[in-house]
Amino acid sequence: MTTYEHAHERSLFLSPAHRELLDAIVDRIIPPGDGVPGAGVVGAAEHVEGISGVSPQSRALLTNGLKAIEATSGRTHSVEFVALSNGQKTEVLKQIESQHAEFFAVLVRETYSGYYSRSEVLRVKGLPLSAPQPQGYEIEPFDATLLDGVRKRGKAYRDA
Numbered sequence: 001m002t003t004y005e006h007a008h009e010r011s012l013f014l015s016p017a018h019r020e021l022l023d024a025i026v027d028r029i030i031p032p033g034d035g036v037p038g039a040g041v042v043g044a045a046e047h048v049e050g051i052s053g054v055s056p057q058s059r060a061l062l063t064n065g066l067k068a069i070e071a072t073s074g075r076t077h078s079v080e081f082v083a084l085s086n087g088q089k090t091e092v093l094k095q096i097e098s099q100h101a102e103f104f105a106v107l108v109r110e111t112y113s114g115y116y117s118r119s120e121v122l123r124v125k126g127l128p129l130s131a132p133q134p135q136g137y138e139i140e141p142f143d144a145t146l147l148d149g150v151r152k153r154g155k156a157y158r159d160a
Contacts, residue, residue: 011053012046018066022048024082025069026111028089036124039115047114048107058106065103069096 014022026048027040039045052062073081073092081092097104115121122129 011050013053013059014049014063014066018063019045019049021066021069021081024089025066025093025107026115028086028093029108029111030115031086037120039111042115042118042121044111044114044118047117048110051110051113052106061103061106065096065100065107068100068103069093072096072099 022045023040026044027038030039030044032038032041052058069081069092072095073079073084076092077084077088081089084092119129
């Protein structure tokens with residue numbers, strides 16, 4: 001297991017019920033269709049959880065957001081989010097987007113990040129499976145003169 005995999009594994013913190021909820025949520029953000037898998041199937045929820053697990057603030061943002069989704073679902077439909085129809089799930093998520101904008105923005109961004117980093121998604125979409133470098137984009141040669149100002153300042157050390 002790589003260092004990244006160990007760090008990622010340590011950052012998973014959700015209960016099984018919240019993992020199931022998060023899978024259902026990301027599947028509404030990027031639903032399956034036209035031969036393309038949904039975000040829940042390819043593990044985007046695990047990515048969201050892993051990214052959120054790196055700091056207490058991120059964990060709290062995700063956990064509180066999931067609790068808000070559960071509460072909104074129960075209040076508006078008297079049933080758990082995972083049991084709602086797709087239309088009802090979308091309705092709940094729209095409410096959450098307006099009431100918990102920061103949570104929702106992070107959730108959407110990380111769902112897309114996790115989804116489009118999966119090889120099965122890239123393959124289905126016909127996108128290259130390799131990094132864009134060294135074959136992808138031309139990079140201008142580094143201009144060392146950009147460092148002249150820093151070099152002129154000389155060495156600087158921080159006091160402990």
